[in-house]
Amino acid sequence: MSSYVSLPIFASTLRERYRLEEPRCRSCGTLNVPARMACIECGRGDFDWEKLTGRGRVFTYTVIARGGAPTEFDEQQIMSGSLVVAIVELEEGAKVVAQLTDCDPEEVRVGSPLKAVFRKLYDQEGVVRYGYKFVMDEERE
Amino acid sequence: MEVAVIGVGQTSFGTFPKKSLKALFFEAFQEALRDVEKGLDPKEIEEAWIGTLSTGGGQLGNQAALLCETVGLAGVSAHHVENACASGGFAFRNAVMAIRSGRCRVAMAAGIEKMTDLPRERNRLWLGVSGDVEWERLAGTNFPGIYAMLARRHMYEHGTLKEWITGVAVKNHANAVHNPKAQFRFPIDLERAMRAPMLADPLTVFDACGITDGAAVAIVCRADEARRYTDRPVMVMGSGAATDYLAIHDRKDLTGLLAARKAAAQAYKEAGVGPKDIQVAEVHDCFTIAEIMAYEDLGFCEDGQGGFLIRDGLTKLDGPIPVNPSGGLKAKGHPIGATGIGQICEIVHQLRGDVQEPIRQVKGARIGLTHNVGGSGGTAVVHIFRSPE
Known part of the structure; x- marks a missing residue:
């Protein structure tokens, strides 16, 4: 089975996945999400890490039908049926792809306010992989 | 150094449980050889590029050498090209560059994919x-999910309607009915496609491609020697290719594919023509929305207006700019690595005026284009061709 992220490699990204800390380029000021070795905008490699607010808005989204997600999410789809995935535009400007959870797919719109939550992503080799998903932010319009 | 296509061949695209990787390749190669009007000794082929993602078929490493051996070309310098669904188009670009460089006289560009021998789970992977x-x-x-x-x-920014997006599938299925080599040779109606699971x-099963086996081969040579092999060489006017961030969240604009725009700009510049000069095109409709974006990325219309071309029927077989007369990836089939070369087969036949089923022949087409995309636009390659003088 290829297309697999090993535990040590996954562990090296926990700062981003658990605490939403991401690097900002010292040269051009671009926030890089996820982190890179060379800045996504200017190609240089010096960064200052900062903690993000976790607030963002739906840039675009989809509802993936049962069985349509990657095999790592089969167990989740057996329980939840469909799975909502969005490109989230973060308050700080960068975009990330993440699942929307605890929400009614019918209520999701482009522009809906979101906030990040800590959730289980998938299981592999008996180890749970955690990271961020997003929920609708009821406190904002 | 100009480059000419002197022969093309492809298998039917579809589900062929009894045809191995080798059998598929042999069939496409033989057809390409037969297509060289005045004959070609296969030993004249000096370099081969074979595009494939290697999903099924049982061989992972050294696939290009294996397939060359299968068609009697053991010993030739051969390369496996992998750029996802654009592997075939990039294989062709390599062959074009090799001829242009003067390093070789005759080269083969091919593509192949055996997908239907995998269990469903592994195909999903x-x-x-x-x-x-x-x-x-x-x-x-x-x-x-990505294309959805x-x-x-696109719908949000440009007001594109779902019925225009799915209209791509309706058009391409209508074309495939007349293509004996297509996988899905049945018409679909818009209402049924919109109501499909x-x-x-917003994409239903009718907005997506199937799982497909197939192989395709193109043979190219120096243009100044092309007449030795055929009186109907199709010239390569321009070649362009580019890459982009793989993850779409890293891109600024999500209503088009920047790699395709860059590839198209290069190809148009090399060819000395513009979008208005293109009379027939095979574009990468891996999902229906991809064809709408292709219209804009290739400059067939203004940004945001791709849906109008479907609404107004402008890209149908009898429209001013027929797109995917073969049925496209959607209905002709999308055997990943073979797709880019399959597009070139179609355009070569269109420009020579010898499409097998006359109803699909775009009459008088002299300049044609192929647009082949890898992944969700991580790679893209565009070629422009001219009919024989």
Whole structure:
């Protein structure tokens, strides 16, 4: 089975996945999400890490039908049926792809306010992989 | 050094449980050889590029050498090209560059994919691995979801209607009815396609390609020697290729594919022509929305207006700019690595005026284009061709 992220490699990204800390380029000021070795905008490699607010808005989204997600999410789809995935535009400007959870797919719109939550992503080799998903932010319009 | 296509061949695209990787390749190669009007000694082929993602078929490493051996070309310098669904188009670009460089006289560009011998789970795995695996796929989405999100953004920014998007499938199925080599040779109606089971909202199963076996081969040579082999050489006017961020969340604009725009700009510049000069095109409609975006990326219309071309029927067989007369990836079939070369086969026949079923022949077409995309636009390659003088 290829297309697999090993535990040590996954562990090296926990700062981003658990605490939403991401690097900002010292040269051009671009926030890089996820982190890179060379800045996504200017190609240089010096960064200052900062903690993000976790607030963002739906840039675009989809509802993936049962069985349509990657095999790592089969167990989740057996329980939840469909799975909502969005490109989230973060308050700080960068975009990330993440699942929307605890929400009614019918209520999701482009522009809906979101906030990040800590959730289980998938299981592999008996180890749970955690990271961020997003929920609708009821406190904002 | 100008480059000419002197022969093309492809298998039918479809489900062929009894045809191995080798059998598929042999069939396409033999057809390409037969297509060289005045004959070609296969030993004249000096270099071969074979595009494939290697999903099924039982061979992973050294696939190019194996397939060359299969057709009696053991010993030739051969390369496996992998750029996801654009592997075939990039294989062709390599062959073009090799001829242009003067390093070789005759070269082969091919593509192949054996997909139907895999269990469903393993096919699902392969179909998700050409986007960004670490952050995109393992967040929970593979390609239907990615293209669905691109479709949603296009609808949001440009008011594109779902019926125009799915209209691409209706058009391409109508063309495939007349293509004996197509996988899905049946017409579909818009209402039924719109009501089909949802794959990734707003895309239904009729907005997506199937799982397909197939192989295709193109043989190219120096243009100044082309007449030795055929009186109907099709000239390569321009070649362009580019890459982009694999994950769509890293891109500024999600209503088009920047790599395709860059590839098209290069190809148009080399060819000395513009979008208005293109009379027939085979574009990468891996999902229906991809064809709408292709119209804009290739300059067939203004940004945001791709849907209007479907609404107004402008890209149908009898329209001013027929797109995917073969049936496209949607209905002709999308055997990943073979797709880019299959597009070139179609355009070569169109420009020579010898399409097998006359009803699909775009009359008088002299300049044609192929547009081949890898993943969700991580790679893209565009070629422009001219009919024989």
